[in-house]
Amino acid sequence: MNWEGNAGCTWGESSATSDDAHISIRNLVKIFKRDESETVVLDNFTLDIRKGELITLVGPSGSGKTTILRLIAGLIEPTSGEIHIDGRPCAAPGSDRGMVFQDFALFPWRSVRKNVEFGLELAGIPKEERKERAEKYIKLAGLEKFIDSRVHELSGGMKQRVGIARALVGHPDVILMDEPFGSLDAQTRNIMQVQLLKILEKTDQTIVFVTHSVDEAVFLSDRIVVLTKRPAAIKEIIDIPWPRPRDRADREFAALRKRILTELEEENVMDY
Amino acid sequence: MSRILGIKYDENNKNHRFARTLVIAVISLTLFILVWWAVSVVTGNTAIPTPLETWNALVDLYLNGDRMTHRTLGQYISASLSTFVRGFILALAVAVPLGLVLGYSKLLRDFSNPVIEVLRPIAPIAWAPIFILSLGYTIGPMLVVFVGIFFPLLTNVIFGVRKIDPNWIDAAKTLGASQLQVFYKVMVPSAVPYVMNGIKIGLGIGWMCIVAAELYATPLMGIGFYLATQANAGYWPGAYAGLVIIGVLGLLTVGVADLIHRIVAKRTGMDV
Ligand SMILES: Nc1ncnc2c1ncn2[C@@H]1O[C@H](COP(=O)(O)OP(=O)(O)O)[C@@H](O)[C@H]1O
Numbered sequence: 333m334n335w336e337g338n339a340g341c342t343w344g345e346s347s348a349t350s351d352d353a354h355i356s357i358r359n360l361v362k363i364f365k366r367d368e369s370e371t372v373v374l375d376n377f378t379l380d381i382r383k384g385e386l387i388t389l390v391g392p393s394g395s396g397k398t399t400i401l402r403l404i405a406g407l408i409e410p411t412s413g414e415i416h417i418d419g420r421p422c423a424a425p426g427s428d429r430g431m432v433f434q435d436f437a438l439f440p441w442r443s444v445r446k447n448v449e450f451g452l453e454l455a456g457i458p459k460e461e462r463k464e465r466a467e468k469y470i471k472l473a474g475l476e477k478f479i480d481s482r483v484h485e486l487s488g489g490m491k492q493r494v495g496i497a498r499a500l501v502g503h504p505d506v507i508l509m510d511e512p513f514g515s516l517d518a519q520t521r522n523i524m525q526v527q528l529l530k531i532l533e534k535t536d537q538t539i540v541f542v543t544h545s546v547d548e549a550v551f552l553s554d555r556i557v558v559l560t561k562r563p564a565a566i567k568e569i570i571d572i573p574w575p576r577p578r579d580r581a582d583r584e585f586a587a588l589r590k591r592i593l594t595e596l597e598e599e600n601v602m603d604y
Numbered sequence: 605m606s607r608i609l610g611i612k613y614d615e616n617n618k619n620h621r622f623a624r625t626l627v628i629a630v631i632s633l634t635l636f637i638l639v640w641w642a643v644s645v646v647t648g649n650t651a652i653p654t655p656l657e658t659w660n661a662l663v664d665l666y667l668n669g670d671r672m673t674h675r676t677l678g679q680y681i682s683a684s685l686s687t688f689v690r691g692f693i694l695a696l697a698v699a700v701p702l703g704l705v706l707g708y709s710k711l712l713r714d715f716s717n718p719v720i721e722v723l724r725p726i727a728p729i730a731w732a733p734i735f736i737l738s739l740g741y742t743i744g745p746m747l748v749v750f751v752g753i754f755f756p757l758l759t760n761v762i763f764g765v766r767k768i769d770p771n772w773i774d775a776a777k778t779l780g781a782s783q784l785q786v787f788y789k790v791m792v793p794s795a796v797p798y799v800m801n802g803i804k805i806g807l808g809i810g811w812m813c814i815v816a817a818e819l820y821a822t823p824l825m826g827i828g829f830y831l832a833t834q835a836n837a838g839y840w841p842g843a844y845a846g847l848v849i850i851g852v853l854g855l856l857t858v859g860v861a862d863l864i865h866r867i868v869a870k871r872t873g874m875d876v
């Protein structure tokens with residue numbers, strides 16, 4: 333467990349690109365224009381994401397984290413620059429990139445089961461197979477007792493487990509998680525982090541995770557990308573080769589958390 | 605648990621809540637009838653019959669039919685109901701799909717808005733002589749009811765589609781939904797509670813239209829016609845009995861719609 337010095341820790345842009353990248357983000361520029369006003373959210377943002385890693389973006393709020401995820405998802409288009417997944421350009425949204433939303437974005441007119449089946453339905457998968465696959469993921473999310481419940485009957489943590497099961501069930505290569513536990517209380521949040529890791533153990537998906545809890549980032553990530561304030565640039569990329577589950581009481585855990593927090597404070601964020 | 609006028613009342617008990625609503629409704633209606641009675645007696649005006657005279661006219665109509673036209677109460681009601689139901693179904697068939705499309709497409713909305721805004725303020729009753737005298741007694745009155753229900757329904761459906769949570773659309777897209785699938789798997793179901801709301805408002809207005817329509821379409825022999833012939837003959841209790849019938853029919857239809865609305869709200873988890 334050593335991140336100090338250069339061993340497990342890489343710095344800045346030099347390590348942001350490589351040839352074996354799974355998701356390759358190149359010179360991304362995103363400018364929101366509206367009448368007279370112009371917001372430059374990304375200015376030449378470049379990052380490579382490896383296959384199967386859990387990479388976390390932390391940064392001040394408003395720095396452009398959601399924008400990066402939405403660009404990867406194909407929900408918005410870059411002003412310029414490119415994103416490739418396994419060499420293929422990704423433009424329109426597709427079922428190869430799943431997304432988990434901070435406010436869950438579940439469909440209230442559908443039951444838990446029907447929410448999870450949604451993507452399978454769109455893909456025209458036969459009913460029996462749909463049922464089987466949905467049940468498997470609902471079980472994985474620990475929701476088998478609530479399989480026929482309506483989503484408004486669930487607690488926040490349970491709702492987000494439905495959101496995660498819904499994103500995972502179609503086996504996307506990439507899962508984009510935008511502050512998925514941001515609206516949960518601290519205790520539920522910690523439980524969800526443990527459960528997420530448990531669910532992900534059985535999968536080999538690449539996870540791009542956005543949070544503004546540094547603690548969460550250190551607990552979950554293979555790599556942490558620390559972003560500056562808008563326009564988001566990479567301040568530092570930190571490798572965390574520590575085994576899981578990680579112990580928050582660990583001295584090194586606390587030290588790393590402290591260091592990232594200090595870095596973010598330089599970007600004048602007060603929230604923790 | 606609290607006490608109202610010395611009677612135990614438990615807000616959390618369904619039966620208590622129902623009893624409370626019922627008792628209040630009975631008191632309210634009783635007071636209304638007493639005031640009506642007082643006005644009738646104090647003014648001594650024969651054009652304001654007492655509630656008892658009205659009741660007797662109603663019972664007489666029910667038992668013996670209309671002495672002037674030899675039609676039964678059932679025939680009057682079914683004539684009006686038939687016009688009403690046909691107008692309602694037509695409004696539903698046109699306003700719901702149109703509202704879904706106009707809610708979805710800004711271009712079509714901007715295109716049709718000027719026309720809708722010019723037509724909307726025209727009272728449905730103003731259409732009555734035109735529709736009935738030009739299109740006849742079968743289609744004319746039905747169209748008057750149609751106009752009455754159409755606009756509030758259309759407005760609500762458009763509103764419902766536009767009120768949709770944009771995260772639902774994003775979620776559907778990242779689960780692989782095409783434009784068309786976003787439309788019928790997300791927009792249509794999420795608009796259902798708003799459709800129900802529009803139906804409830806439309807039904808009330810529809811009943812207002814029907815009497816007006818029947819005043820022109822006398823051969824239809826609906827309740828409106830009965831009311832008019834009674835008033836023409838100076839038999840005021842009969843005319844008032846007509847009013848009571850229209851009021852009760854309106855109450856019943858809106859009550860049924862309200863019940864369906866509640867079931868839909870519960871099933872969809874969306875209360876609007
Ligand atoms: N559709 C949009 N139109 C205009 N400005 C936007 C839009 N989306 C995001 N922004 C702006 O871009 C900046 C970054 O937003 P976002 O990516 O949501 O930040 P973060 O997720 O890091 O908090 C914010 O200042 C936000 O106001």
Ligand SMILES: [Mg+2]
Binds near residue numbers: 510
């Ligand atoms: Mg965000």
